[in-house]
Amino acid sequence: MKKLCIIGLSLFLAMPAYAERVKDLASIQGVRSNQLVGYGLVAGLDGTGDQTTQTPFTVQSIVNMLGQLGVNVPATTTSNLQLKNVAAVMVTTNLPSFARPGQQLDINVSSLGNAKSLRGGTLLMTPLKGADGQVYAMAQGNVLISGAGASSSGSSIHINQLNAGLVPSGATVERSVPASVGQGDFVNLELNQTDFTTATRLVNAVNRSFGPNTAVALDGRQIRVNAPADVNQRVAFISRMENLQVAPGEDIARVILNARTGSIVMNKEVVLDTVAVAHGGLSVVISSEPLVSQPNALANGDTTVSSQAQIEVKDKKGELVMLRAGATLGEVVKALNAVGATPEDLLAILQAMKAAGALKAELEVI
DSSP: OOOHHHHHHHHHHSSSOOOHHHHEEEEEETTOEEEEEEEEEEEOOSOOSSTTTTTTHHHHHHHHHHHTTTTTOOOOHHOOOOOSSEEEEEEEEEOOTTTTTOOOOEEEEEEOOOOSOOOEEEEEEEEEOOTOEEEEEEEEEEOBBBEEEEEETTTTEEEOOOSSSEEEEEEOOOOOOOOOOBTTEEEEEEEEOHHHHHHHHHHHHHHHHHHHSEEESSSSSSSEEEOSSSSHHHHHHHHHHTTOOOOOOOOEEEEETTOOOOOOOEEOOOEEEEEEEEEEEEEEEEEEEEEOOOOOOOOOOOOOOEEEEEEEEEEEEEEEEOTTTTTTTHHHHHHHHHHTHHHHHHHHHHHHHHHHHHESSSSEEE
């Protein structure tokens, strides 16, 4: 009995700390969504539509739409149209895999011209096309705007975005995209991230569950799996397979630097070798104070304006910080903040650490 307990404990300790489902690590090749886009008009706005003098394509769209509905607009009046309750918009959505005609889709509506707000507007019938130019859905409905705004006497206030909104269930699928689950006797899995360790562990998990040689890793991303030929059995097979638990490979140590915002994000794998960091800076401050000379009331002089400039140079004393080998993320941030490093300074410091070979991580600047 004690021997069994020891074996069970050793197996428990050997198990990975966490595991994820196959469906969270990989996707079925060929099962994907497709982007749809369309150009349309939003009508019924309360004077917040496009200024037609600056957006001629809105007027052209209105004339074309009225012509298709049997309303002829004389060419002499086209240039004089001053409509403020219509806006040209782009309509976008995603066509999910296995979508069938009649299925409802949510759509996003975004202003294309200079409309002030789309609140209260109605999207008129708009065809949505795929990359092949074919129409796959038709969109129409009332636009929901989460923002609000008001203006008076030259002052205005806006809360959230007024020129983009959502039409829930605003599109109806008219054409489906042919899709098949797998090719012949195989189903191909594609990992979300290329990793040979994860691919090997996923293959082992599938083979343990369904038998040897069921899955074969073709490379670090693609895995070929033998699947039943019958459609119903294949769906049940995939359902069981995608719920298997697999321990993913360890993350690659990575540091993400956003040069525009100064944001720095590191994962838990980032460590350092022993390194010394010196931080200092030289700043020059130039200020100008205007001086106004006003003559007496009875004098014939002129008012003169001059400026007095002051220049101040500040040399911040550099400080040397020692970071020991194997320092964690918290220790790195704490040490760098201790010397007064700003996010902009951290960008330069981390780049210098990478160049010196002390930063054991991939450095990515976005």
